[in-house]
Amino acid sequence: MPEKTDQQRHRHHRGRRGGRPPGFNREVYRRRNLVERCFNQLKSFRGIATRYEKTATSYEAAVTLASLLLWA
Structure with missing residues (x-):
């Protein structure tokens, strides 16, 4: 994805301070x-994305089941 021209100008204006942060690993x-990609795949299940289950136990079970389906 190309970088926006105003972002390029801003980075150029900042000089050496305009790059990645020093703590980047x-x-x-x-x-x-x-x-993050795993969470996005989990959200493709409608019941998980909309929090269809009312209790925390059933929601956890649904997340576990969806995780197993993605893993398999």
Whole structure:
């Protein structure tokens, strides 16, 4: 996805301060991305996305079942 021109100008204006933060860790970011993609796949199940179940126990069971279906 191309970067917007105003963002490029802003980054250029900031100079060396305009890049990634100094604490950026590529491995941690990859793991975070993996977890976020997993949550997005779980939300493709309508009952989980809309919190159809009323009790916490049944919601947890639905999330467990959906996780097993995705894993299998």
